[in-house]
Amino acid sequence: MEAVVDELPVILGAFWLTVKLTVVSGLISLVWGIALAAMRVSPLPVLRGAGALYVNVLRNTPLTLIIVFCGLGLGTVMDVQFSDDLSLNSFWLSIIGLSAYTSAFVCEVVRAGINTVPLGQAEAARAIGLTFLQTLRLVILPQAVRTVIAPLGSLLNALVKNTTVAAAIGVMEAALRMKNLFDAHGDAIIPIFLGFAAGFVVLTLPLNLLSGRLARRLAVVR
């Protein structure tokens, strides 16, 4: 217990990095995932094909492989530099990997949300003379957004845990910091583990409750 109290600033620092990884890659994957979903539901076969290819490749590749590709492949071999600071550089490289991977899942969630809107809704909207943008804005998106909230919540939850994979390229987030503390305090392994586990519960539990409550409140009755 003492070790946890002594190292509290270090532990909080590691979780701050976890939060930063989650927020930045979460926002990027939301935007990029919606763009991919737009490609996959567009009437143009080229865009549908490109979107499907991206999603199937990224979804079926292990996240660890993607992050290693970003860190060693892009970072070392291709010499992609975001910053002279080594740790900041691997932070951004792991952001690329996390966003590339998560956006494939966001795309599928958003696409499923659009597809759950019954065809009759769109036909009725067209029949009363709404234009494409009006149909989208007034009829389809309000229903799609509501069905998408709960799955997006569990994606965000998964993303919080997935940020630990950045440890593969040496980003000092919670999991790698926990391993370092294990090395430093060999006698306090269980308290340190429980401390870090509690940290993840604190991060994920409110997300779960919030997305569950929002999804129930906004549910569309069909």
Added chain:
Amino acid sequence: MTERGATVLYDVPGPRARLRNNALTLAFGVVLLLVAYFVWTKFDEKGQWKGELWQPFLRADTWTELILPGLLNTLVAAALAAVLALLFGAVFGIARLSDHRWVRIPAAVVVEAFRAVPVLMLIFFAQYGGSLAGLVVTEFTAVVFGLTVYNGSVLAEIVRAGILAVPRGQAEAGYAIGLRKNQVMRLILLPQAVTAMMPAIVSQLVVLLKDTALGFVVAYADLLNAGARVVPANYANLIPSVIVIAAVYIAINLALGYLAAWLERRSRRSRKVTADPAAAERAGGEVAFVR
């Protein structure tokens, strides 16, 4: 989505829309080709398409000596962890539905706790905690432990949701003909729940297979280790090697994905099962299909 039919977003295109779509197809096709060309030249500048970097993959010994042993280790870890996780999931999924509070509550705590902790942390904990307890924990054991408890907890939720989705009449009929609690669970509820949730179970096993790659972090000699450490150490071809390994992972996972889709179609056709997977999902709340 069919090629010509109306979708929720678009009506069947008329002559003008077809013309516009063709023009847009051309424009976006050019843009996508430009993006691909840009990526290609960037890699070409660093000499990543040079023959000697790719040539090792045409030789049999690269595969038999370096890559296939890694693939074998990945599959062994995944298979063992899958079996253990299914057991864990069945036991804890049923325990959470127990009539006894002293069984139900600890089971719920275990499942919720392990679901909240990242797999990588569980792997580290197995390594350090095991040696603290005086056990010799190999990388293999640590990876299998982490994968088992995390995916087992997710599977427990899937099993529980599946059992809850079996209509109540099934259990009542079982009790009416004099079956015991354990017989009702074993003979009536569990078989139907597992059949109904089979697609979700297979999806979770795909997640488990993908997560074996976390073994890379603790230097378990898996497929990713072969592709990102062993092969590049011999031929200095990290990018080609990682791309080839990714193709292997994608092939395996797509095959499992098709299996899941086939199982789903089959269970939808089957009249033996009364549980409806969609209802199961609602009953179980969030059943995570993603990692």
